[in-house]
Amino acid sequence: MKRIYLDYAATTPVHHEVLQAMLPYFTESFGNPSSIHSIGQEAKLAIEQARGKIAELIGARSDEIVFTSGGTEADNFALKGVAFANESKGNHIITTKIEHHAVIETCKFLEKLAFRVTYLPVDEYGLVDPDDVRKAITNKTILISVMHANNEVGTIEPIAQIGKIAKEAGIYFHTDAVQTVGHIPVNVDELGVDLLAMSAHKLYGPKGVGALYIRKGTKLVSFMHGGEQERRRRASTENVPGIVGFGKASELARQDMDEEAKRLSYLRDKLITGLLERIDHIKLNGHPSNRLPNNVNISVDFVEGESMLLNLDLEGICASTASACSSQSLEPSHVLLAMGLSHEQAHGSLRFSLGKWTTENEIEHVLDVMPRIVAKLRAMSPLLKS
Numbered sequence: 001m002k003r004i005y006l007d008y009a010a011t012t013p014v015h016h017e018v019l020q021a022m023l024p025y026f027t028e029s030f031g032n033p034s035s036i037h038s039i040g041q042e043a044k045l046a047i048e049q050a051r052g053k054i055a056e057l058i059g060a061r062s063d064e065i066v067f068t069s070g071g072t073e074a075d076n077f078a079l080k081g082v083a084f085a086n087e088s089k090g091n092h093i094i095t096t097k098i099e100h101h102a103v104i105e106t107c108k109f110l111e112k113l114a115f116r117v118t119y120l121p122v123d124e125y126g127l128v129d130p131d132d133v134r135k136a137i138t139n140k141t142i143l144i145s146v147m148h149a150n151n152e153v154g155t156i157e158p159i160a161q162i163g164k165i166a167k168e169a170g171i172y173f174h175t176d177a178v179q180t181v182g183h184i185p186v187n188v189d190e191l192g193v194d195l196l197a198m199s200a201h202k203l204y205g206p207k208g209v210g211a212l213y214i215r216k217g218t219k220l221v222s223f224m225h226g227g228e229q230e231r232r233r234r235a236s237t238e239n240v241p242g243i244v245g246f247g248k249a250s251e252l253a254r255q256d257m258d259e260e261a262k263r264l265s266y267l268r269d270k271l272i273t274g275l276l277e278r279i280d281h282i283k284l285n286g287h288p289s290n291r292l293p294n295n296v297n298i299s300v301d302f303v304e305g306e307s308m309l310l311n312l313d314l315e316g317i318c319a320s321t322a323s324a325c326s327s328q329s330l331e332p333s334h335v336l337l338a339m340g341l342s343h344e345q346a347h348g349s350l351r352f353s354l355g356k357w358t359t360e361n362e363i364e365h366v367l368d369v370m371p372r373i374v375a376k377l378r379a380m381s382p383l384l385k386s
Contacts, residue, residue, distance in 0.1 A: 001316040004362045008294060008355030009151055009179060010320055014245065015204040015356075021248040022206065025241040033238050034229065043240045050247025054211055057250040058177075058196065059187035066212050066233045067243055071178040074197035074212035075102040077234070078174045081220030082143045082195070083110050086172075090140030096120045096128045097338035099147055100176055102197075104334070107145075116140070125287040126155035126339050134165050141171050148177040148186070148196075152335045152351060153286030154295025156184070163192020172218060178202055178210075179292060182253035184261060194218045200242065204356065205249030209242030264293040264354050267363050271296050271352060274367040279374050285336060285349060294354040299336070299345045303377045308350050311373045317366060320351045 005013075025046060031039035033047055048062070055062045068074045083093065095107055097119045107117045118136045122128050128146055137144075144166050149156045159175055166173035174195035180186055181196075182203030188196055196213040200206055214220065214233070226235030272284055281301035300308065305321035312319055321333075332346035341349075352366070 004317045004365065006352040006354060006358065006362075006366070007318045007320050008358075009202075009351065009353035011201050011207065012204045012355055013357075014206055015249060015252060017252060018205055018245045018248045022241040022245040025244050030240075033240060034227065043238075046244050046247075047238055047240060050243045050250075053247040053250045053254075054198075055213075057186070057254055058181060058198075058213060059189055060213050061216065063231070064213055064216055066214055066230045067238060067246075068210045068212055068234060069208055069239070070201070070210040071100075071176065071197050071199035072102040072210075074199070074210045075100070075174075075176055076106050077212050077223060078195040078197060078214075078220070079103065079106045079110065079143065079145060080223050082172050082174070082218070083115055084223075085219045085221040086142040090138075090142045091115045092138050092140040093117045093143045093145065094120065094133060094136045094141060095145045096122060096147070098122050098126055098128075098150055098152075098335045099145065100151055100178070103145055103147070103176055122338055124340050125290075126150050126153050126285075126335065127287060127290075128157055128162075130158050130161040130165060133162050137165075137169050137171065141169070143172045143174060145174040145176070148175045148180040148191075149184075149292050150286070150335060151179045152333055153297045153339070154179075154292035155287045156180070156290050156292065159191045159193065166194075167192055182250065182257065183292065183294065185257070188213055188215065195220075200246035200249055203249050203253050206242045206245040209239050209246050211246070260356065261293045264358070267354055267358055267360060268293060268296055270360070271354075271363050271366065272298075274363075275370060278367060278371045283345070285339065285341070294358075296352040296354075297349060298352075299341060299349045300374055301345070301348060302381045303348050303374055305347055305349050307377050308348075308370075308373060311377065312366075312369070315369050315373075317369065320353075321349060 029042040031043045033044040051065045052062045055065050111117055120128050120132050146157055146162055148159055163173055172194045175193045176197045178199045181198040194215040199210040222233055224235045229235055283299045285297040309321055332343050336346040
């Protein structure tokens with residue numbers, strides 16, 4: 001059975017050109033970038049070249065990119081780094097109820113250390129209101145953190161508007177852009193952000209490597225201590241092959257982004273329209289148009305999302321019910337609950353996320369399979385019978 005992968009928001013396969021770019025740094029140019037000999041300096045040069053490619057992708061300067069182990073570390077670095085460096089100015093942080101767990105859990109940790117966090121609501125589409133951000137600001141606010149696009153429902157947030165509010169108030173602004181970098185245009189100056197988190201494995205690069213953009217002049221402290229790597233921002237010997245792969249993936253993303261976004265938007269809309277037409281008692285989650293080009297999130301009444309997922313897997317189709325980082329939890333999606341869905345609707349949610357190797361034939365196959373799966377599960381469902 002041919003497998004159909006529609007879980008690109010969870011992770012992407014490594015592009016073959018990315019893999020080829022990485023291979024020499026496992027076996028030939030394997031040196032420690034901190035070493036002064038030629039093999040070490042080859043590795044150091046490769047890191048700086050990759051840094052430049054990633055900076056170019058988001059409109060930043062090379063020296064504003066700090067490599068991390070992934071998006072989660074980048075978010076932790078941003079929030080803890082700013083919080084601890086600016087305690088003398090205040091202890092208030094503003095974020096939203098739909099952030100990734102990397103932000104939510106970091107905020108909960110900071111609350112235990114006497115920081116105060118405001119979790120802003122969102123509307124039925126998952127959009128935060130910039131006016132709510134403005135109203136939440138106090139004279140103790142030191143950081144605003146709002147994700148660029150939601151990883152579950154794909155809604156793109158009004159980051160540029162919030163960035164202007166933050167700048168006017170003289171408050172640092174962080175965004176988790178893990179789902180957007182490499183997929184839609186991201187420019188740190190246009191967005192008005194001071195800190196931006198990204199991850200290689202979301203754009204056809206390897207797992208275990210990410211980066212934090214830190215605008216020049218931003219006051220934050222490091223929370224990884226040891227050597228003097230990354231301009232003393234983040235200690236630990238660099239993951240050279242991973243960084244090289246991240247750089248190559250960023251280069252490829254710049255070349256293909258516009259055309260790929262158009263292609264995926266077409267396939268996304270075909271899948272949404274087909275599901276809504278062929279299955280009754282179904283709801284699209286997230287903004288109908290202001291959403292990521294590859295995201296389809298639906299709630300199906302009278303059916304459990306996990307049951308749909310297992311039946312899809314039997315058909316060779318890989319999808320998800322929520323963020324991959326919370327897939328082991330039995331709790332309904334905090335994102336969908338924040339958007340006003342009931343627990344039953346949230347439990348009946350399913351996310352399809354499309355990518356570089358998704359074809360129209362695969363979408364048509366999903367549209368053929370999904371109505372049969374839903375009909376079978378509803379026939380057995382105590383939710384429908386009650």
